[in-house]
Amino acid sequence: MRTEFTAEQLRAPQMREADAILRKCVHCGFCTATCPTYLLLGEENDGPRGRIWQIKTMLETGRADAATAAHLDRCLACLSCASTCPSGVDYGRLVDIARVRLEHAPRARVWHRRLARALIAAVVPYPRRLKWALRLARPGRFAAPLLRRAGPLRPLAGMLEMAGAPPDPLPRAPEVFPPQGTAQGRVALLAGCAQSVLAGRIGRAAVHLLTTAGYEVVMPSSAGCCGAVVAHMGKEERAKALARANIAAWERARVDAVLIDASGCASTIADYGRLLADDPQWADAAARIAAKARDIGVFLAASELPPMRAPRDMTVMFHAPCSLTHALQQAATPPELLRRAGFQVATPAEPHICCGAAGVYGVFEPEISNALRQRKLANLQAVEAAVIASANYGCMAHLQGSAARPVVHYLELLSWAAGGPAPAGLA
Numbered sequence: 001m002r003t004e005f006t007a008e009q010l011r012a013p014q015m016r017e018a019d020a021i022l023r024k025c026v027h028c029g030f031c032t033a034t035c036p037t038y039l040l041l042g043e044e045n046d047g048p049r050g051r052i053w054q055i056k057t058m059l060e061t062g063r064a065d066a067a068t069a070a071h072l073d074r075c076l077a078c079l080s081c082a083s084t085c086p087s088g089v090d091y092g093r094l095v096d097i098a099r100v101r102l103e104h105a106p107r108a109r110v111w112h113r114r115l116a117r118a119l120i121a122a123v124v125p126y127p128r129r130l131k132w133a134l135r136l137a138r139p140g141r142f143a144a145p146l147l148r149r150a151g152p153l154r155p156l157a158g159m160l161e162m163a164g165a166p167p168d169p170l171p172r173a174p175e176v177f178p179p180q181g182t183a184q185g186r187v188a189l190l191a192g193c194a195q196s197v198l199a200g201r202i203g204r205a206a207v208h209l210l211t212t213a214g215y216e217v218v219m220p221s222s223a224g225c226c227g228a229v230v231a232h233m234g235k236e237e238r239a240k241a242l243a244r245a246n247i248a249a250w251e252r253a254r255v256d257a258v259l260i261d262a263s264g265c266a267s268t269i270a271d272y273g274r275l276l277a278d279d280p281q282w283a284d285a286a287a288r289i290a291a292k293a294r295d296i297g298v299f300l301a302a303s304e305l306p307p308m309r310a311p312r313d314m315t316v317m318f319h320a321p322c323s324l325t326h327a328l329q330q331a332a333t334p335p336e337l338l339r340r341a342g343f344q345v346a347t348p349a350e351p352h353i354c355c356g357a358a359g360v361y362g363v364f365e366p367e368i369s370n371a372l373r374q375r376k377l378a379n380l381q382a383v384e385a386a387v388i389a390s391a392n393y394g395c396m397a398h399l400q401g402s403a404a405r406p407v408v409h410y411l412e413l414l415s416w417a418a419g420g421p422a423p424a425g426l427a
Ligand code: SF4
Pocket: 024, 025, 026, 027, 028, 029, 030, 031, 032, 048, 049, 052, 081, 084, 085, 086, 087, 088, 089
């Protein structure tokens, strides 16, 4: 694709990066066939090729209008398009650059959307604030259906619906969990944000598996949200601040690896080196931590695991999150681990199509999010299975909202097979 940036514009590193990405696109449109929003809406501007064109126009002209913001906000950042593209267009990086630009054009979004985005960015990444917000929101969640019909208050309805999940906090003490048997190494485990408040069972399963495999596990209390939720909103400075806090905590902990049990966060932390490359004070440490970051499944698959035996003869339907499939390219790893533990594993049709969770996407785009959930569940439940397993809490919570079967993290199943507690719904 030909671009028309001025020499002045190309002095900015992000613009040079965008220019190089845009020039790779040959406008063939192969990517539209695998884009969930294009499949649902059938609109060129709601597919990757159309979005790439809008990003190019916005960056070249410096004008960010409401229509461009709407089409880019409808993008799930699932990266199915990037997996399909034969030219190697880095759509993920391009849409990140575009979202940072949009964030600096406040009039491109209506006031209530800006307010909801600001609220989410101020609360969700901080577990203590999130805990309080959920406590306050819980009594009001029955008003969500009413608010859903009240135009400007629709995002508020989505936020109240999030409060429906019962709390399951991950205690932040102790910070160090000793290994069982011969020590194999010392690893940090990301505590995260929403998951540490609503699904502590995932962290407990991870600690159980790692310690029984001989690893000392450290969860420094000063490490927290990876920054994905704000990074995906284009709030780059906030994402950098969260990254710096994590890097400082993990550097102090002197660990061999930083493990992440949510695939969406794993791809974000693996990108810390690039995020802070221009920060002379943090660039080296960010690169060191990015090099130590591992999706926990990848780490376990390469480790000597504790003895595992599936407690029951059962089939697990595995839903691979987009972050695992397209960003990390590791969709086969959890099924392989589950099979090693003795579970039978099934995978659904259309594995590359997003379930519609995509972080806080459902708050702003509930119709698309729900339509994708129904499509995904139809595929996941087309095969007889006792449970649906995934690798990212966001997908699990979203699917469980309408699923007829328990939805668990695959680490809960592995931990169960290694002598840990049975996941909820399978006891
Ligand atoms: S498949 Fe790749 S090259 Fe073709 S339109 Fe999509 S992004 Fe551009």
